[in-house]
Amino acid sequence: MGRVFIEKFCFVVVVLAVLIGSSEANGCDFGCDLFEGSWVIDNTYPLYNSTACPFIRKEFDCIKYGRTNLEYLQYRWQPNNGCNLPRFDGKDFLERFKGKKIMYIGDSLSLNSFQSLLCLLHGAVPEAKFTQEIYRENATVTFLDYGVEIVLFHSNLLVDIEVESVGRVLKLDSIKSGQIWKEFDLLIFNTWLWYTRRPPGQQWDFVEVGGKLLKDMNRVEAFRAGLNTWAGWVDTDVDTAKTKVFFQGTSPAHYHGSDWGEPAVNNCLNEITPVNGSTYPSGLPIVVDIVKQVLNNMTKPGAVSLLDITKLSQLRKDGHPSKYNRFKGMDCTHWLPGVNYYTKSTNQSVTVIFERQQFSAKLLELRSQIWPTSREIHDRAPPEVCCPPQGAPPIKFQLIWRAEALASCCCMPRWNSNQFLRQPVMPIYTSDNKTNLSFWYTTASSE
Template identity: 35%
Template sequence: MSMAKPPPPPPPPPTPTTEKPSLKNGSTSSSLSSLIRRSIAFPYGFGFAFAFLAFSIFSLLNNYYDSAISFNNRSHFSTVFSHFFFFPSSSPQLPITRSNTNPPREDDIKGFQEEKTVMNNDGLLSNKQVKQQTKEEWLDSIDHCNLYNGSWVRDDDSYPLYEAGSCPHIDEQFNCFLNGRPDNKFENFRWQPNGCNIPRLNGRELLELLRGKRLVYVGDSLNRNMWESMVCILRNSVEDKSKVFEASGKNDFRSAGSYSFIFADYNCSVEFFRSSFLVQEWEMAYTNGLKRATLRLDVMERSSDRYKSANVLIFNTGHWWTRGRTARGKGYFQEGSHIYSKLNLIEAFRKAMMTWARWIDANIDPVKTLVFFRGYSAAHFRGGQWNSGGKCDSESEPIKNATYLSEYPQKMRVLEGLMKGMKTPVFYLNITRMTDYRKDAHPSIYRKLKFTEEERRSPLRFQDCSHWCLPGVPDTWNELLYVQLWTRYIKEQQQQQQH
């Protein structure tokens, strides 16, 4: 069923592009010269003729470049994507991509790019080339590229996507700037895939994609990290900040089970539902009136009915499967009325993800809802774990050699296998390897401003090497989401034009 168009908004300001090609000096014709004989009038006549000629050439070139990168014919279309995104008649341009002068060969790539052709002695980008691409060229490059295999490159000109300290909706846990972290170079990296380019996330364009829609994140605190990143990116692009607000007035995002930010000018919401496991945490009656906490591997989490009609869903789970009673697997996992005395962690994870996959296939209409799963985000504790003195506070640069990366998590291999058997398409944001390079971007000891008495006595013992400072790495996750939304829109538009 086609959706009715809302009134088109005023067109956003044009995206900055590269300079137009310079015009070479032309020459006036002999007939023009013969008409202007007087010595006083000659300079004025010549100047007028030259200006007219230059203006004509510039107009032709300008129309050519605009037509090369613009999205044409954005009338309403009846294909699947019309359920997801509405575009006004005056639509934003295809995002401009950046390309390095000499893209590195795949076998030469390391996690931290330091090519002489790109960087100067300070490790900063010094020879960037901005390239205009038609949507067909860009789409073809994306289709033949592994977006998750690449390098982190310093780009002080374009990053971060929003200034540190500028977004009031970042939790204290992720707000390293306000918590006193003295260095900020970790904010200035962009992700460069091997063999293709991804656009810098344009908040206004993304808001147009989301006009009248619900974008929902479901998962643990790492997905909350990503959700807060998206809220800040989009808020930064809105002129009237008073029209961006949490629906129920909340300003603390760690205690409640769900949150929803409204972008009033676009009639859209960006929401988060907390669910560490994606299946239901449970309590069973125990002896002497006591209750026993279990994890129901066969029941989807409680909030699922509230977001199953969303237009875009981003799920995650993983970190809570590596700690405490979940990792031990003794007397905690439950199916039906049966509590396993001992169950292998990977098998328990597989059962839980099967429950999630069955729920997706039974409840999600792929014509109306796009489903994403964000992969496992690497942690970087040295000398212990999160609760036993693990540290990352001295890290100031990404890992430079891929041999020091962690092994790909077995849980994610299990998930990938399950997704292949689902009838509902699920798009996998496989950010595990790219985040593993970024040991420099965690809050570490800058995870909070006010410490307890015990924390003040041993500040280095209590570090956060799992979550990410904002602005920071989760902004790139959202850029990859942005790329996926754009490519799916372009493909649907091309299919519509063919009919």
């Protein structure tokens, strides 16, 4: 479950109850791993008619260009261990993000997620008025009745490419577009595939990193350097109290059947069902670990939420346009709007994780008048962990209040001590990310 960062250790029981969850919880459990699971048929899907969506580009409109097998539209992502990913509610999404600005930044896979969200929202409120502005590869759609602005900012590598006397230079240490990005309320990033491109598709002639100009370098290390620059930008330039930041995990392609156990297959053309089960035969690519390492090394703990969609996307070998697109080329890289896989699961997960963050922040806000003088929760707790009893508020303020989750996602589970004691030991860190309190936590909890 990773490190849990809290500003007041006296709040640890409430936060752990949210993260661990309980058998009493209905709907979404705050302790669930949304990204481990399998694809299941759901006859209530799809959530919208993709042929009626005005936002789908011709290269992704497979039904228009001849695909007849439509079973791919009826799969729903089911997390493991009885967890439920709430059904996406487009109208509720618009109400929840009323007056907010959302931006997708990345390559054409961000375009897939951007289009999918627009189709989901339009399908939920088809009568809603909207405007659409397109400038080159960037686009802005505003749902006027709600004041929700959704923007696509095309940036294949996130870092800069500049034309100089020597040619096009990939500057792995520079992000100038960040001045635009940080003004938004919700940022969703992705990158990777264009780091692997070779000529003629390669977008640069030289690479500049650490003050050195190189003709080329290891592409995985280039990705790591670029991602570190992006993470540093989030740490130093983004007010994460105002702007919520997400990073979409790397997205797979399906050109090699040996990856999913069919070595004679060399594309996704005849794939009509997902990989069965929860595991992908070839395993995860190395860049998945790099993304997690970079996020874990950031100086702002929890500043970025990872949408860890790589495995669930690997399982959807049936979710690509293949030859059914305007250009008639074999496309096993991009994803189809209307498929409840990469794009829809990304948008569902953004909603759930955003609700988790907002809920935890609201709890801290509502209880702020108590924490400065909060009572001890264990008489042997070190004094630096919890506040001394002197000046504690009246007992009625300590005992009668219960948090009530208003999020559409779920209810907050009732605290279950027996279940808590059965959980694996988890290190707890203070907000400075230095003081490890796991020893006191385990000792106090086992009595």
